[in-house]
Amino acid sequence: SKKPYRWQRVLLKVSGEALAGDHTENIDPKVAIVVGGGNIFRGASWAGCSGLDRSSADYIGMLATVMNAIFLQATMESIGIPTRVQTAFRMSEVAEPYIRRRAVRHLEKGRVVIFAAGTGNPFFTTDTAAALRCAEINAEVVLKATNVDGVYDADPRQNPNARLLETVSYNEVTTRDLSVMDMTAITLCQENNIPVVVFNLQKPGNIAKAIVGEKVGTFIGC
Ligand code: UDP
DSSP, X not given: OOOOSSOSEEEEEEOTTTOOXXXXXXXXXXXXXXXXXXXXXXXXXXXXXXXXXXXXXXXXXXXXXHHXXXXXXXXXXXTTOOEEEEESSOOTTTSEEOOHHHHHHHHHTTOEEEEESTTSSTTOOHHHHHHHHHHHTTOSEEEEEESXXXXXXXXXXXXXXXXXXXXXXXXXHHHTTOOSSOHHHHHHHHHTTOOXXXXXXXXXXXXXXXXXXXXXXEEEOO
């Protein structure tokens, strides 16, 4: 059978900060979304400055991702996209618990599945949750939606000569410390041969491009 798109199933990672309105288009490939929570609460930084123990802070951070997930669900459904939220720990009055086979079934039925509460464990990030869920549901790629155009060879906010990189290897990300994702997330992708596309969510049309596998942002693989 003809493969209309480069990707058949994708895992879109939307950070808390990148959560903002955008143009929406019809989406044909199957899409699962992992939402971040950094716009509301980040466990590590809070624990660092308040003396709150890290695990408690991280549970608050995970709850923040649930808020974003419910918000995203309501927004997507208001424009006619059917969704299901699944949480990594039980909040059964609010959302379904994460059940891998059920998530896959939703995707097959054309629903967008929104994964909330990260991995359900403190000391992890939602980028790691994205890599993990991607591997679990056999999605082909992690599409990391951010506020920058992709991966640069230096920090573009500090260095005006910073260049946007079209492709980078996993090893370059780790050895050149390109601060794309945390180490746990990037190595999980590498070990499972999951490519990562880093792109700017704020540019209209970018989500659609990334989802159908058109060239956008930076491609991390091999
Ligand atoms: N978090 C966690 N375990 C996870 C995922 C997230 O403890 O598996 C907590 C952690 O405190 C983190 C917060 O949730 O700071 C928000 O997630 P993240 O910082 O990854 O959000 P993003 O940067 O994508 O907005």
